[in-house]
Every structure is written in structure tokens, then in C-alpha cells.
Amino acid sequence: MKYLVGEVSVNQQITDDIWVVRVSCEPVEAKAGQFYMLKSWDTEQTLMRPISVFKAEEGCLWFMYRVVGQGTRRMSFLEKGDAIRLLGPCGNGYPCEQIKGRVALVGGGVGIPPLCETAKTLQRNGVTVDAYLGYRDVLFAVEDFEPWCTDMFISTEKGEEGYKGFITDLLKPEQYDVVLTCGPEVMMRKVAAMCAEHDVTCYCSLEHRMACGIGACLGCSIRTKSGMKRVCKDGPVFLSTELMW
């Protein structure tokens, strides 16, 4: 984990409210499912913002973010050449080394981009990866998954693209050795419950408000079956059977 200054090389709007930023920085040590605390301000905002690694390449990191409030709005103003601060990589990430066989990645909304690097890592490890991507209306990042996935399933709430309904309607957990999920809590709960029914291992990547991002402030603690855990340090990825939701 390091505190780095990166340089923005691309910051592009791809839907109404989704942006992608490419940051040149050294060193890039991120693993699938990890995140960085980011800030593109001095003290105008007090806290840095946790954003997952979308893609990690040599000498650069990609983040895909939804503009929801002041911090992400400020990030959307970044231009090529601007500096951005990064603290990370933070968190545990998905245990990709331990995963074998056939895997389903189930993402919803801005929970989709964090699964992209995971798809790549798993595919390169010889795992068969299927992606289940649930969108509200407009699609993003689909082409970034394509090289790594065997099958891809897409849904939108009103059926603008792909299946009409929730992505969990399409998932058959019994076809997989492991299911990895990231997205809204309601979706992840549903995925976890479906996996539990079929005794399939399921990992969830949680969101929580954070201050330090590195395990020092206990601002992100949750109750789990093995006691209090920090989402930023002990997570964000947890076995679904550890969670108490």
C-alpha cells in the first residue's frame, strides 16, 4: 500500500452519469477486487473516496465511477495531465489463486467495473468465466469483459437491452464452482441466498462509508460471524456465509 500521485491521461464520460478515468502511476500493485482511496482535491473535501480497480495495466490504473455526489463530481472535472492522489491498493480482493473450475461473476450497476479485472485474472488462471451484468438502463463496460468471458448475460430493468428484469433471474448457481458478486446489497443478498440453496461458494464485495481506507479508524466496521471486521482492510470481499445480513 502506498500514497501516490498519479497523472490523468483520460477522463471520459460514457453514459449520463458514468465516467472512466485512466491514471498513470507507479507502481501498480493492484489485484482483482482491490480498491484505491482517491482524491482530486486538497482539503475542499475532507475524505478520499473508495473506488475499485476497473483495469490494472503496466504503469496505469483504470477506474470507472458513477457521479453521485460532490466528490465524484469533482473527479469528473479532471482533465488530461491533472494530478490525482491514490492511496492503495486497499483491501483483500478476490482470492483468485484459490478459485478453480467454472465461475460466475454477478455485477450490478457500478458493481460491474470492479469485476472486470477479476474476469481477466481468472481467465488467465485457466478458469472458465461467465459474466452476469445487471444494468438499470444504459450499458457500460460490456466490451471490457468480452475478451475474458465464455458466456455473457445482460439485463436491464425495463428491457432496453438484453433480458428485461433482474440479472439474478438468469443465474443458475448450481452450474458453477464459485460465484463472485459486487453491486447493490439487495442483489448480493439474493445471489448469496441462491448460492446457499445449492451449496455453492459465494464471495461478496461490500460497500461501506470509509474515512481512512486502511484499517485505522474503524469507521467501516461490520458485524460478521467471526466478529467485527473492517470492510476496508479485512474486506471488501467476504464469504457470503460470514455475513450477517
Add this chain to the structure above:
Amino acid sequence: MDNDVNLSVEVAGVPFKNPLIAASGTFGFGEEYHELYDVGCLGGICSKGLTLHPKDGNDGIRVWETASGMMNSVGLQNPGVEAFIETGIAQMRRFGNVLIANMGGHSMEDYVTGATMLSASDIDMLELNISCPNVKSGGMAFGIKAEVAEEVVRAVRKVCTKPLIVKLSPNAENIVEMALACERAGADALSLVNTFQAMAIDIRKRKPVFNNVYAGLSGAAIKPIALRMVHAVCKQVRVPVIGIGGIYTAEDVLEFIMAGAAAVQLGTVNFNNPLAGREVLDDLAQLCRREGITDINEIRGVC
């Protein structure tokens, strides 16, 4: 390195190589930030707030950004005094700076038992957090009424063999009277301020953000008030005062020292800039040089 500027200070007989101390609850036991820089460069570190027994802390949202600051309702999640003595102290010792144990409590008995245990351990100083709700008085914090605070400090003083810092709450009815009461009761030093009681509402849910409704405000937003309180207290007490509240820069440090503080603590700034401790220290030496200050102690209380 900066041998042309003396930054070393003394608080209640304990020497600090510089006046910067990491504030309780924002710095864990130092380990996490030590991955980013040598936290031993700081004058000292306050442990996360301990209680006699382990605590899980509060449910629900615990941190919330506000204009120029943040609110927290962590609820003193900690491993308890015993676990701290068994493992936390050794972790903090390797940094080689002043080790301050911060302890809160919800009853007089807990404070006294905890202070007794910590007195027998290898800490350098005890910082008593009296901002905790007192179960016996309907949850009102020990640090609101001077008489209540005086009583708890007196009881802890009797068993405490370490230099005793009492950390004041800015929510005290009268901060100067509170300071005088704690001094009377035997505090070797005072630190102020803890967080200000504050509130945030989620208008979409039409509910308070925090399960406990109120939470503690910290960061740059509180600095001018904290400075006023430190100034007012320093004018009245004889014991050394550690200034806390929204200190982000070397300039802020000098302000607090000019207001009379012997040392300062950095809290929320660590979240804004995880290298703040080291950067403020570097800046402080340079700032002193620029301002023609050769010994930081010479400007104490000039205002």
C-alpha cells in the same frame, strides 16, 4: 536533521522530540500508517480509545463527511485494556516515540480499574477521555459537568502512577471551569478538544444519519473554536495543555502553540492526507526557520 530549529517540547515531565502527536481513534495503534511512513518521527501516538472491556462499537453509519470536516460515531470499538496491554503496547513500542494510552469508561469503577491496570503497564502517559456517556447519569457524558469530571479524575488520580492527561470535551458547560476542576483533581496535563456533538439528517429517508442521532464533529470546521478554547484554558491553568481540533498544517500548529499549547494532536487530517504527520513535521521546521523561530518553546503563549 533540523538541528537549527529546536522542536522538542516537554509535557508533564515527558520529553517529546517534537510537538506532533497522533490523535486517539484516528490512528489505530499506529501500525497502518507505519506502512506508509515511519510514524516514529512523530513526537507521540495516542492509542485508539480503550475501555476496560472489549467493545464492538456502534451499528449503522459511523463516518460522514461534512463541510470542512466530518462526523463520527464509531462508539469506541476496541479490544479492551487487557488485550491492549498484551499486544498493543509492544506494537506501539517499536515506533520509539511517546506512547500514550487513551482510555474512556462508562462508570467510575471502569475508569479506576482500567487506570490501575494501565499504570502497571509499559505506557508513557495515560490520556483520560471523559467524553463518554456515564451510564449512571442517564448517559450524560462525564465531561459535561465540572463536578462529575472532578470526581472521576480524582478517583483515577489516586490509582494512576503515570503522567495523567485529561482530555476535555468541548461540550462541557464551561470549558475553563472544567479545566480548572480537572487540574484541581490532579491532572498533570489537559488535552482539548474532543469532538463537538453534532447532527446530520438523511432527507430522503427522513431520518438521522446516525443510529445514535448525534455524532462527533471534527476537522478544519472546528479549528477556530478549538483554538479559542485552548487559548481560554491556557490563560487559566498552570498544567500544560495539548491543543487538538482541526489542525491540518504547520501554520495551524504554530497558532495553537502561540495560543499557549505545549503540544498538539493531529486527527482528521490523517484521513485527508495519510502522510500528514510527516508532512506537517517537515513543514513545521521550515516554517519556523522562515519565521525566525529557533526554539518552538519561545513562541508558546505569546497571544
